[in-house]
Amino acid sequence: MFFNTAKRFAEHISQRPSDMSIAVLSYDKRGVGKSSTDDKRLFYRTGMMDIVSDAVEAVRYLSNHPRIDSKRIIVLGHSEGAIIMPLICKEVATSGGLNPICGCIFYCGFGENLKDAMTMQRETIVREVNEMKGLKGWLLRRFISVDKMRKQYDDLMAKVNSPDEPDIVWIQSGLVKQPAKWLREHMSFDSHDALKKYMDCHCLAITGKKDIQVHNEFCIQENVRDLLPNVAAFKVIEGHRPENLTHALRSLEGESKIMNMKTDYYILGKLPLDEELLLLTDDWIDKVLFHDRNKGAMD
Numbered sequence: 573m574f575f576n577t578a579k580r581f582a583e584h585i586s587q588r589p590s591d592m593s594i595a596v597l598s599y600d601k602r603g604v605g606k607s608s609t610d611d612k613r614l615f616y617r618t619g620m621m622d623i624v625s626d627a628v629e630a631v632r633y634l635s636n637h638p639r640i641d642s643k644r645i646i647v648l649g650h651s652e653g654a655i656i657m658p659l660i661c662k663e664v665a666t667s668g669g670l671n672p673i674c675g676c677i678f679y680c681g682f683g684e685n686l687k688d689a690m691t692m693q694r695e696t697i698v699r700e701v702n703e704m705k706g707l708k709g710w711l712l713r714r715f716i717s718v719d720k721m722r723k724q725y726d727d728l729m730a731k732v733n734s735p736d737e738p739d740i741v742w743i744q745s746g747l748v749k750q751p752a753k754w755l756r757e758h759m760s761f762d763s764h765d766a767l768k769k770y771m772d773c774h775c776l777a778i779t780g781k782k783d784i785q786v787h788n789e790f791c792i793q794e795n796v797r798d799l800l801p802n803v804a805a806f807k808v809i810e811g812h813r814p815e816n817l818t819h820a821l822r823s824l825e826g827e828s829k830i831m832n833m834k835t836d837y838y839i840l841g842k843l844p845l846d847e848e849l850l851l852l853t854d855d856w857i858d859k860v861l862f863h864d865r866n867k868g869a870m871d
Contacts, residue, residue, distance in 0.1 A: 575841045577650065577821055584850055592862055597634055602626055616749050617739040620656060620757035627653075627660045628667060635670055644861055646675040646774075651786070651819065654681025654777075655758075658766035661773065675774035675808070675860045677853065680819050682777035682811070683767065683790030683799055686758040694721045696784060696830045704831070732756055767799045774808045775800060776856040778849060780817020782828035788813045808859045814848045821845050 578598035585596050600607035602622060603615025611617075627647065635642035649657045657676050665672050698721065701712045731741040732752040741752045777796050779788040789795065796811035803809055816823040822840040829836075 575820060577845070580845050581648075584845065588854075592858070594857070594861070595634075595640060597630060599626070599630060613740060613749070616751045617753065618751065619739075619753040620652075620761065621659075623652070624656055624659045624663055627656075628663045628670075631660075631664050631673065632667070632670060642671045644674050645671075646677060646857070646860070647673055648677040648679065649681065650679040650821065651681050652686075654678035655684050655686065655763055656761075657681075658763065658770040659761075662766070662770040665770070673773050675776070676771070677856070678775065678777040678779075679821060679849075680779050680783055680786055682779060682796070683763060684786045685761065685763050686755075689786050690725070692787060693785060693830060694718070694725070697721070700829055700831045729755070729759070732759075764799060768801055771800050772802050772804070772807075774856075774860045775803065775810070776808075776853065777811045778814070778817070778852060780814045780819075780846070780849075782816055782824050783819045784828050784830045784833065785819040808856060810852070810856055812852050814846060814852075817846050817849055821849060823847075 582596040582598060585594050588594060601615075602618045603609075603611075608614065627649075631645060631647065634640045634645055647657065647660060649655075649660070657678055661673050661676065664670050695718070698716060698718050701709065701716045703709075704712060728741070728743055728750060731738075731743070732750070732755045734741075737753075737756070739751070739753045741750050742748065743750055775796070777791045779786060779791045781788055790799065791811040791813050793811045796809060800809060814823075816825065818824045818828060818836070818840060820837055820840045822843045823846045824836060824840065
């Protein structure tokens, strides 16, 4: 299943007017795609802070590029990238020789913690199974319940938090690998606390109402402001919840269900990025990076 989301976003940005053009740097997450190596377990050994470090190095690369204004760098994070955004801002601000990040775009992850997202997903699965009719529903209810899923989670975390602090753990009789280091670091991370402590730049937070993997209510405008108390009033702070936007950054007509996610994502992956998402992003970028020009046009 290939979405090419970063490529499609870059292609969209490249269509901007030449006098308002923006350079885009995108890269594969460590252990994925072109960031893979001969180490077949690299993805599973990578921790949350390793991912933060990679993002900081991407900012450093841009900052040292002769054609980039290091004071006008915007970082966009999707899903986990949005969750860890405050840590990226913190590390950039405390790294020698780097200007603070100018702005952050949070797609499908603002205000989210992995633990809370996992809890929401389990509860959604149980609710959908309980509502399912017919033989399929009856069969699934024999294997899926709140207690059973909670026990699976507790058993996993017991292995993750074992005294030897493994990078990788195996579940389901040794058939499935899980990134233990990554899970430990995420479970100890409080995104609300980090947003309040480390964010002081322009911010755009977007999560769709048909996103079944994270909570969208954090992107209500008042909630965004509440979670960013240290961001100056003159900064551009926006929160949006497009009606049909999914976690895949595409629109979905009809009901979004976690039990149909695999089928839905196969279809969504072939669709263009959500039009409202792109319009909101373009408008925010213009306000942040080209506000002087916009002011002149209004005058």
